[in-house]
Amino acid sequence: MRTVLSRSLFNSLLAFIAIIGVVHQNESAFAHTVIQPTEVTEGKSSENYLVITHGCSENPVMGSSVVFPDGLDSTIAVNGNPHTGPLSDFVTNWGNSIQLYQDRSVFSEQDVKRDSKSNVVGFWAGGGRTVAPHLFARIAFVSSSVLFNSESCAQKIRFAVAVADICKITAIDDMSTDNAVSLWVPAVGSKFDGTPGGHAFDFPAFFTITRDLTENPLPESCGGVGQQISVRPSAAQVDRDMPIQFNGAQVWPQP
């Protein structure tokens, strides 16, 4: 009897340890640089953060560069299938939708990035003190009300955001050496794709907006089924907007 009891106790212990192991693995999966909150409701402005979650191996983070799809030459998919029409088929007012808060509590310098229409499409922050590789840091930004096209069946729109956490300033060809950078970039064929199979390859941060089904219900023609829209920046946009310009000169990657 005692043997049976202790064996079952032992088995539950094993199961418990296995569960802890799974939870821990999930935790490390979450420990990638992300945007919080993970979802924003249509029609509402939102206070958000880029959350830097680790250094480049043991190297501390000295700055970050963030690029949102501009919606001009972005790649759009509907339930995973390519969509050739414009973003306005789903979202009517994307563009200049984010603004950076000045906050020198993490890094000493920061600014926005603008597209060809002078709309803000991203931001960078860097310089001063670094973020310890084992700690998190938050860069605050606000997003304005984004509206869904009421005639569309779009229910959720997910923007793939390209992020680089920079630990060492190098030329673009040397980024993979010496743990110089951690990339969370959609692999769209830009110079910032990173290495296939490498850490967080094609694992971008996401900024997701959900339709307000009360204020903006799906049209009847959708048959009650909402579509998932994904938007990825073009390679040309990532190449143009990821580098950091400071006082009129490119400071990262080293030109």
Ligand SMILES: [Cu+2]
């Ligand atoms: Cu990671």
